[in-house]
Amino acid sequence: MTVTISNILTLIRFILVPVFLLLFFSETMAGEFFATLAFIAGAITDHYDGKLARRRKEITEFGKFADPLADKFLTLSAFIAIWIREDFGKFSILVLLYIFIIFLRDFGITSLRMWALSKKSSMITSIWAKLKTTFQLITLIAALVYFNARDALPVLGFKLTFINDQIFLPVIHYLILLIAIVTAISGILYLRPSSFEKPALNR
Numbered sequence: 549m550t551v552t553i554s555n556i557l558t559l560i561r562f563i564l565v566p567v568f569l570l571l572f573f574s575e576t577m578a579g580e581f582f583a584t585l586a587f588i589a590g591a592i593t594d595h596y597d598g599k600l601a602r603r604r605k606e607i608t609e610f611g612k613f614a615d616p617l618a619d620k621f622l623t624l625s626a627f628i629a630i631w632i633r634e635d636f637g638k639f640s641i642l643v644l645l646y647i648f649i650i651f652l653r654d655f656g657i658t659s660l661r662m663w664a665l666s667k668k669s670s671m672i673t674s675i676w677a678k679l680k681t682t683f684q685l686i687t688l689i690a691a692l693v694y695f696n697a698r699d700a701l702p703v704l705g706f707k708l709t710f711i712n713d714q715i716f717l718p719v720i721h722y723l724i725l726l727i728a729i730v731t732a733i734s735g736i737l738y739l740r741p742s743s744f745e746k747p748a749l750n751r
Contacts, residue, residue, distance in 0.1 A: 550608040554615075557597035561618040564590040565625050572629050577700050584692040590622045591685045613661060620654040623684045627724065630691060635713070639721040646728035650684075653735035660738065676734035683730060687723045694720075 564586050571583035597615055627647045636643050694716050701708060 552608065553604065554597040554600045555608060557593040557600070558614045558618050561590045561593045561597075561622055562614075564593075565621050568622075569625055569629055572626075573633065577696075577703065580692075580699060581696055584689070584696055587622070587626060587692055588689060591689065594619055594622070594681070594685065616661070617658055619681055620658065623681070623688060624651060624654065626688045626692075630688075630720075634695075634717060636717055636721055639718060643721055643724055646724045649728045650731045653731045657735055657738050674734060674737055676730065676737055680727070680730045680734045684727055687720070687727060691720050691723075 568583050568586040568590070571579040571586060574580070574583075594615075624647070627650065631640070631643050631647060694711070698711055698713070698716075701711065
């Protein structure tokens with residue numbers, strides 16, 4: 549691996565995944581708060597690693613492969629953790645199905661990316677794929693912030709009736725459904741021949 553700032557940010561995102569999970573399941577308000585911060589930090593590294601690589605002309609093969617893989621580990625771990633910890637009730641099986649669709653698409657495309665690299669080619673990141681990642685990160689951050697507010701506000705003496713799982717967990721369910729649809733569309737579009745190119749250099 550070529551040591552660059554962008555690749556270091558990608559590695560940090562990998563490291564933040566177990567940190568996030570340990571804090572998220574710590575069953576303490578402080579742990580939940582810092583889990584949210586860890587996830588947001590991971591989202592920030594996702595925003596800047598590719599941008600820095602292009603700006604500093606530090607594009608490497610490791611980064612081209614590891615960057616999207618780190619995204620998948622971060623988002624899928626958060627989806628699964630939320631499903632395990634939260635009670636979605638009648639939506640529980642559906643949420644698990646949506647997460648499974650996201651998993652199949654993400655690691656199917658990762659396998660396709662590995663195959664392309666073995667053929668000295670690469671895959672062009674589509675606008676749908678960028679939209680998918682952005683939507684996933686925004687939804688997950690919003691859900692984590694809600695969990696923080698739901699659990700912390702009563703302890704701090706605030707009782708807001710509109711902050712409750714009967715309202716927000718169904719909303720989170722429908723957002724994950726929309727993410728699964730966008731994710732599936734982005735995966736299908738990757739199967740087009742125009743999604744592949746032979747770059748001079750891969751990050």
